[in-house]
Amino acid sequence: MSFLPLYSRVTGIGVMASRCRREAIGETVREKVDLPAGCKLCRTCGESEPHGEWHRDATASDGLSTHCKA
Numbered sequence: 001m002s003f004l005p006l007y008s009r010v011t012g013i014g015v016m017a018s019r020c021r022r023e024a025i026g027e028t029v030r031e032k033v034d035l036p037a038g039c040k041l042c043r044t045c046g047e048s049e050p051h052g053e054w055h056r057d058a059t060a061s062d063g064l065s066t067h068c069k070a
Helices: 013-024
Strands: 039-041 048-050 054-056 064-068
Antiparallel strands (some): 054 064
């Protein structure tokens, strides 16, 4: 199996390389969704909710839970 070269995560290129690498080896990759500022997409209910509708999660990169309050 051949992998694409690794790039620095500091520049943000590492995320793109990881996405391309997953596609190259045939793994499923979620499609990108454009959302208005201050909103997040809930993967459980599929709805776009404002940040106030999410529980806080200090361990998450955006500080919000992975699922909305609903």
